[in-house]
Amino acid sequence: MFSFYLVLILLGLIIGSFLNVLIYRIPRGESIVLPPSHCPNCNHRLGVFDLFPVLSYIWLRGRCRYCKTPISWRYPLVELITAVFTVLCWIRFGLTVDGAMALVLTYALIVIAFIDLDHRLIPNVLTLPMIVIGLLFRIWQGEMIAGILGGLIGGGILLAITFFYPKGMGMGDVKFLAMAGVFLGWERALFVLFSGSFLGVLVIAPLMLLRKIDRKTAFPFGPFLVVGSLIALYWEEIVFKIYGLYGL
Ligand SMILES: [Zn+2]
Numbered sequence: 001m002f003s004f005y006l007v008l009i010l011l012g013l014i015i016g017s018f019l020n021v022l023i024y025r026i027p028r029g030e031s032i033v034l035p036p037s038h039c040p041n042c043n044h045r046l047g048v049f050d051l052f053p054v055l056s057y058i059w060l061r062g063r064c065r066y067c068k069t070p071i072s073w074r075y076p077l078v079e080l081i082t083a084v085f086t087v088l089c090w091i092r093f094g095l096t097v098d099g100a101m102a103l104v105l106t107y108a109l110i111v112i113a114f115i116d117l118d119h120r121l122i123p124n125v126l127t128l129p130m131i132v133i134g135l136l137f138r139i140w141q142g143e144m145i146a147g148i149l150g151g152l153i154g155g156g157i158l159l160a161i162t163f164f165y166p167k168g169m170g171m172g173d174v175k176f177l178a179m180a181g182v183f184l185g186w187e188r189a190l191f192v193l194f195s196g197s198f199l200g201v202l203v204i205a206p207l208m209l210l211r212k213i214d215r216k217t218a219f220p221f222g223p224f225l226v227v228g229s230l231i232a233l234y235w236e237e238i239v240f241k242i243y244g245l246y247g248l
Pocket of ligand 1: 066
């Protein structure tokens with residue numbers, strides 16, 4: 001059992017390292033497969049020992065082997081987060097359709113959170129195919145109607161909000177919530193919106209008070225929606241407890 005989890009963690013780390021590639025290349029419009037990984041500073045091609053998740057970062061002391069430029073600590077962080085959620089997904093869902101669906105959504109969420117953090121952008125090349133993939137999973141589950149309804153209500157409610165308050169959110173957020181709705185159903189999609197907004201205010205308000213940012217600063221809403229989605233996906237009980245509290 002111990003070795004099984006070790007393999008699972010290793011697999012999660014390797015997938016995390018691939019998610020790093022997606023986070024870097026998708027917003028730059030670069031190909032996902034070619035060219036092979038290279039240092040963004042000196043362009044030196046990276047070998048297996050430079051790319052080995054987390055450990056290479058530690059043994060290279062966070063610097064490029066060739067030009068000594070510091071490597072962002074975000075790379076091992078993304079790898080670790082991916083590994084943790086891969087294990088969590090196995091524990092929560094096991095080898096089931098729900099598990100496969102949760103895993104695909106989780107990986108997409110991680111990529112979206114970091115791209116939005118860097119570029120204030122949730123790319124269509126992620127959300128649109130994910131809406132289709134989500135619907136296919138829902139059909140496989142025999143829950144097609146719930147998936148469609150979730151997508152329409154999730155995307156629709158945020159579309160209505162952007163209509164009245166255009167500066168608040170972008171169309172990327174609308175498509176994101178449609179995607180979340182397809183995967184999670186409309187009840188949890190609403191939770192994603194409310195918890196995301198709540199977490200957003202919780203982080204943004206102190207930053208405004210400390211005058212680190214002002215009202216004009218654009219801040220990404222995506223990472224908060226991602227955290228809300230992960231809670232809705234892995235800790236469903238919390239969602240229904242909160243709904244129970246308000247008698248919904
Ligand atoms: Zn380099």
